[in-house]
Structures are given as structure tokens and as C-alpha cells.
Amino acid sequence: MASYQDYLLHLADNALILGQRNAEWCGHGPILEEDLALANNSLDLIGQARLLYQHVAAVRRDGKSSEDLLAYFRDVPDFKNYTLLELPHGTALLPTSRGDRDYAVTIARNFLYSALMVQVWAALAASTDAQLAAIASKSLKEVQYHLRHAHDWVLRLGDGTDASHARMQAAFDYLMPFTQEFWTESAMETAAVKTGAGVDATAFKTEWEAMVSDTLQAATLKVPASRGFVTTGKHGVHSEHLGFVLAEMQSLARAHPEAVW
Amino acid sequence: MSTTDMSRAGPSQAANAPSGGSNPHAVGERGGLSLKDWPLWEVFVRSKQGLEHKHCGSLHASDAQHALQMARDVYTRRQEGVSIWVVPSKSITASAPEDKDALFEPAADKIYRHPTFYDIPEEVGHM
Numbered sequence: 568m569a570s571y572q573d574y575l576l577h578l579a580d581n582a583l584i585l586g587q588r589n590a591e592w593c594g595h596g597p598i599l600e601e602d603l604a605l606a607n608n609s610l611d612l613i614g615q616a617r618l619l620y621q622h623v624a625a626v627r628r629d630g631k632s633s634e635d636l637l638a639y640f641r642d643v644p645d646f647k648n649y650t651l652l653e654l655p656h657g658t659a660l661l662p663t664s665r666g667d668r669d670y671a672v673t674i675a676r677n678f679l680y681s682a683l684m685v686q687v688w689a690a691l692a693a694s695t696d697a698q699l700a701a702i703a704s705k706s707l708k709e710v711q712y713h714l715r716h717a718h719d720w721v722l723r724l725g726d727g728t729d730a731s732h733a734r735m736q737a738a739f740d741y742l743m744p745f746t747q748e749f750w751t752e753s754a755m756e757t758a759a760v761k762t763g764a765g766v767d768a769t770a771f772k773t774e775w776e777a778m779v780s781d782t783l784q785a786a787t788l789k790v791p792a793s794r795g796f797v798t799t800g801k802h803g804v805h806s807e808h809l810g811f812v813l814a815e816m817q818s819l820a821r822a823h824p825e826a827v828w
Numbered sequence: 829m830s831t832t833d834m835s836r837a838g839p840s841q842a843a844n845a846p847s848g849g850s851n852p853h854a855v856g857e858r859g860g861l862s863l864k865d866w867p868l869w870e871v872f873v874r875s876k877q878g879l880e881h882k883h884c885g886s887l888h889a890s891d892a893q894h895a896l897q898m899a900r901d902v903y904t905r906r907q908e909g910v911s912i913w914v915v916p917s918k919s920i921t922a923s924a925p926e927d928k929d930a931l932f933e934p935a936a937d938k939i940y941r942h943p944t945f946y947d948i949p950e951e952v953g954h955m
Contacts (some may be wrong), residue, residue, distance in 0.1 A: 598863065598885055600898035607901055712900075719897060723890070 569754030572623055573647060574765050575699070576637070577801055579619035579757055580648035582706075583638060585680060586612030588652065602714060607676070611709040615749065618702045639820035640754075649756070650674060650800035651745035653809040658741040662689075669783050671724060671731070675738035678717035679746055682778045684710045686771040696748070698763035718782055725786025730755050736788050746773050748798045749775070800824040837884075863888075868917040869895040871902075872910035881913050 620634035653681070654676070656668035675679025688710055691703035698824040724731040751768050759765020783790050798806070866888040872881035884903050889895035895914040904912065923931060935941070 598888075600889075600902050603905065604898070604901040607905055716897065719894070722895075 569758050571755075571759050571762050571764060572626060573751045574759035575619055575623045575626070577647040577753075579616045579623065579637070581652055581680075582612040582619065582725055583616035584646070584648040584812060585652040585676075586610075586616060587812055588656070589677070591656065591668065591724040592670075592673065595668065601670075605673070608713055608716070610705075611713070615706045615709070618705075622698050622702065635820060635825075643753065643805050643813060644803040646805065646809060646813070647747050647803060648799050648809075649680075649745070650798035650806050650809075651742060651748065652680065652758045653665075653800065653806060653812055654742075654745070655808055658737050669734065669738065672742065673735040674717050674720045674724065675735065675742050678721050678782070679692045679713035679742060681710050681717055681777065682775055682782075683749055683768065683771060685714050685770060686774060687766060690766040690770075693766045694766075695762070699764055721782055721788075722786045725783070725788040732787065735786065739788060743793050744795045745798055748795050748801060751797060751801075757771035762825055767812075781794065866890050869899075869914045870917050870920060871895075871899040872913040872915070873899075873903055874911040875908055876910055881911065886917060892916075893950075 576710060586609045586715070589605050589612065592605040616638065617634050620637040623637060624632040624634060626765050644793055654672075656670070656672045658669060658672060669716060685707065688703045688707035692700055694700040718747065721735065724735040726732070727735075748757070750772050752769075756765060756767060760767050761810060800806070867890075868886055869892075870886050870891055873884050874881045887895065887898050889898050891896060892914060896912060899912050900916055903909070930946055
């Protein structure tokens with residue numbers, strides 16, 4: 568049965584999986600400054616995930632839950648992140664094709680997610696769960712910067728060269744259908760809203776669409792249609808990509824359980 | 829963050845400003861800067877305790893806002909600062925290293941220019 572804890576895990580998994588994905592740029596960034604910017608972004612997101620996992624572990628009070636257990640010893644169907652956040656940094660549709668990482672996809676995804684989370688964290692700062700409210704206040708400042716960073720690059724690349732414009736447009740064309748998942752109902756969100764501790768993301772749809780459309784227009788990009796298959800990552804039914812992300816992220820912790828530095 | 833804030837931080841006008849690079853930007857009709865044309869910026873950061881901005885390094889960026897954002901990510905990640913300045917490196921006129929002797933050597937034997945020959949009255953205290 569879906570519960571408020573599932574909602575906290577949903578928020579945590581979103582942050583952890585996107586943090587892990589963005590960290591793939593570490594040492595491979597297009598320029599040194601962006602390499603650092605993405606690493607900073609990942610550290611912010613992983614920090615948010617840690618606080619949320621710790622909170623879940625504290626709420627469970629079962630004596631065995633811990634942030635490490637929640638991050639490293641759950642499997643694909645247990646993760647409740649949006650499918651959008653587990654996709655590789657490319658627009659190739661075939662799961663077997665391993666193209667180069669495309670910075671346009673990274674930027675577009677960070678923009679689409681951050682544009683949602685500035686509103687979610689702002690609303691959760693008034694949560695009836697004091698601990699979640701505190702995490703939200705901290706995360707809001709971080710995601711405001713993530714949004715600014717991604718927004719600026721959408722403008723630069725969209726309104727940049729012919730090549731950067733085409734890649735930025737392709738990235739949004741590819742990712743936009745995945746954002747439909749933001750607005751679907753789920754039992755965990757309903758449960759969280761009912762307790763007064765959570766917020767209903769669908770309430771932010773109009774403002775999110777306005778922000779996306781303003782930015783894309785300013786960047787001389789077309790706003791692609793959000794249509795087609797609606798992904799179900801937050802229900803635990805993921806794309807084929809999440810398994811690979813978890814395999815890389817969890818292998819060390821599983822090979823050496825409870826290892827410490 | 830409001831939409832207004834973001835458009836203020838937005839780079840679209842500034843990105844069209846002429847760069848320090850002298851090469852023509854032959855990168856398509858949109859006329860963006862290619863990476864090698866990004867001018868150099870000097871970064872100054874004021875720390876929490878410090879009163880003045882201190883030079884801490886330089887970086888390449890396409891315009892001032894871009895440089896500011898990169899400086900934030902590169903030079904203030906360990907809470908070093910509360911304020912950042914970026915200045916185009918080409919705006920700085922520097923003394924030439926070969927002028928070192930002519931500029932600075934004559935001061936070496938003028939020890940009387942240092943106020944070390946005065947006895948400071950006790951009432952003045954620490955100076």
C-alpha cells in the first residue's frame with residue numbers, strides 16, 4: 568500500500584538518480600568550468616537524497632533502515648524516480664546504442680526537472696512535516712541555481728550556432744514526452760497530500776508550462792508536444808536504463824557491505 | 829526564482845557583444861562564439877572576513893554573466909566568497925617584466941622611506 572514514506576522515497580530517488588547521471592560528466596565535461604558545475608549539481612542532488620533517505624530511515628524506526636540500505640540495496644522496481652531522470656545523456660532510442668554523451672540532453676533534462684522542483688520545494692517548505700520543510704528550504708536554494716545554470720545554457724545553445732540550435736531542439740523533442748509523467752496521479756502523492764505533508768505536482772503544471780515555453784521561445788526553439796507513451800517510473804515500472812545505472816552505482820556497496828572509508 | 833530574475837541573468841543580448849578574440853566567428857549564420865574565441869576574464873572574490881575583493885584566478889567565458897556563473901562554480905565551491913567580480917583580462921594594463929629593474933630596483937636602497945626610524949610614543953599604542 569502506498570504511503571507517505573513512498574512519497575519521500577520518490578523525492579529522494581529523483582534526486583539520487585539524476586545526481587548519479589549528472590556525475591557521469593565528472594572528468595568528461597565539455598570545458599573545465601562545466602565539469603565542475605555539473606559535479607556541484609550532482610553533489611547538491613545526492614545531498615538532498617541523503618537527507619531524505621535519512622528522514623525515511625528515522626520515520627521507519629525499524630532499527631535496520633539506513634540511507635545506505637535505501638540507496639544501495641533496493642532494486643529497480645523499488646525505485647520511484649521519474650523515468651526522465653534515468654535516461655542516458657543522448658537521444659538514441661535504441662537501448663543497445665551507446666552514443667556519445669550529448670550535453671544538450673543533460674542541459675534540457677536539468678532545465679525541465681529544475682523548473683518543476685523550484686515550485687515543488689517552494690511549496691514543501693511549508694510542509695506539515697517539519698523535517699521535510701527544512702530539507703525543502705535547503706533544496707530550494709540549490710535548485711534555483713540549477714535552474715539558472717540550465718536556463719542560461721538553453722538560451723546560449725538554442726540561440727547559438729546552427730549546430731547547437733539543432734542539438735538543443737533535438738534534446739527537447741526527445742525529452743518532452745517524458746515530462747507527462749509529472750502530471751499523472753499516483754497513490755503515494757495522494758497519500759502525501761492527504762497528510763498535509765506533501766504537495767500535488769499537477770498544481771504546478773500551468774506555471775511550469777509557461778516557464779518552459781518562455782525560455783524555449785527566448786532561445787528560438789520550438790516547444791515540442793508532450794504526447795505519446797506516458798512513462799511510469801514513479802510507480803516502479805522503469806525503462807531498461809535504470810538497471811544499468813543501479814548496477815554501476817550499487818556494485819561497490821554490495822561487494823563490500825558496510826564498508827567505510 | 830521568477831521569470832524576471834532569469835531573464836535578467838540571461839545572456840542573450842550580451843552574447844552578441846564583440847569578444848576579445850580577433851578571429852571572425854565563422855560558425856554559421858547565428859553567429860555564436862566558438863569555444864576558442866571566448867575571451868579571458870580575471871576573477872576577484874571577496875571572502876566572508878575580507879573587506880576587499882582579492883584576485884583568485886582567471887577563466888574563459890563568452891560574456892560577463894557567463895564568466896560570473898563559471899566563477900561561482902570554480903572559485904566559490906568551498907564557501908570562499910560572498911561577492912564576485914569578473915573583469916575582462918584585456919582591460920588590465922600590466923607592467924612589463926623586463927621593466928622590473930627600472931621600476932622597482934631604485935626603491936631597494938631607500939630604507940628611509942620605511943617609517944622604521946621613529947619611536948612611537950606609548951600613548952599611541954599599537955599601529
